[in-house]
Amino acid sequence: MEIRCHRISGGRARGPALVTKEPISFLGTVDPETGEVVDPRHQLFGRSLRGKVLIFPGGKGSTVGSYVIYQLKKRGAAPLAMINIKSEPIVAVGAIISAIPLVDGVPASLLDLKDGAVVTVDADGEMVRVEGAD
Template identity: 80%
Template sequence: MEISCHKIASGKASGPALVSKEPISFLGTVDPETGEVVDPKHQLFGKNVGGKVLIFPGGKGSTVGSYVIYQLKKRGVAPAAMINIRSEPIVAVGAIISEIPLVDGVSAELLDLEDGTLITVDADSRRVRTEEG
């Protein structure tokens, strides 16, 4: 399946999907050292965002979340790309300064994808491609 999207942060990346129907506050939810989701109340608790195409409705919480995304990138444990239903400034700034492709404006149906589905995000071409796998 190929769908159109809105570019927030440039780039192209592929990886297995990691999907959350819950918004993510990177500060306090994701360990910036390891990329592991450490908030026991979050749907993705115990999973790692590193190398994944992280699909979630949008961000929430502290503006420090942008810096957490940057720390993830510097430590090599950041998502390969991110897809939001509707992005907001915290995630957008984090993706831009970290050079992580980020798109939004996609259907909420993407939140029903199975984890592990191969996803390619081409923000510059404003396309997301999924392959079952």
């Protein structure tokens, strides 16, 4: 399956999907050292963002979240790429300063994708590819 999208932060990455229907506030929700979701109220609690294509509706919370994304990248604990339904400035700035591909403008039905599906994010080509999906 190929899905057109809108580029926020350029680049290309391929990896297993990690999907949540909940927005993410990177400050206080994600451990910047390990990439693990540490907020027990979040759907992804106990899961790691490291090496995943993170699919979520968008960000929320403090502008410090941009720096948390940067810390994740510097420590090798960041997602390979991120896909939002509608990105906002916190996640956008974090992705841009961290050189993490980020796209938005995808259908909300992408939030129904199963974890582990192999996803390619081609932000420069404004295309998301999901392998094995109809």
